[in-house]
Amino acid sequence: DQQVKQNSPSLSVQEGRISILNCDYTNSMFDYFLWYKKYPAEGPTFLISISSIKDKNEDGRFTVFLNKSAKHLSLHIVPSQPGDSAVYFCAAEGGFKTIFGAGTRLFVKA
Template sequence: DQQVKQNSPSLSVQEGRISILNCDYTNSMFDYFLWYKKYPAEGPTFLISISSIKDKNEDGRFTVFLNKSAKHLSLHIVPSQPGDSAVYFCAASPGFQKLVFGTGTRLLVSP
């Protein structure tokens, strides 16, 4: 039972353009959502998070949008840079630290 889904296994974007990564969830008890990125041979690194009481959170080039009625969240990266190339995981929490991760989206930003 995949409670957090990332339906796009990969995404290719040109440098300077916007990258949009999508995530859907099924459990309405999730109240905290996070994005992690992962480079090869490293552990996941926290990127940005959003509480279920908000619909947008911004941090520099990264913005996360939450649509609770659609059970959908997205990560926008503007402008995209080659160093952003990594695997991005969406994760959700029901209020404690049992994070439920999606399967990841591999982002490739080309110069």
């Protein structure tokens, strides 16, 4: 069973506009949620995280929102830049395990 789901395999956005990447989860016991970014032939790189006791965390152009009642989180990138084009993984931390979604490929068009 997929505990962390990213239902959109890809997203295309114009440079300067907002990118919104979505993630749903099923386990209400997760303590932290994270977003990782991955370029081809590289390992994932940590982007931003949020504790389950918060509903928003912001870091520069990146903001993560958590809606616990809906078991949903989203990553907002404003403004989007061509260098943001990558695969974005949503992840949830439970115990010693980090459980990843399947990823969403973001294309930012110049």
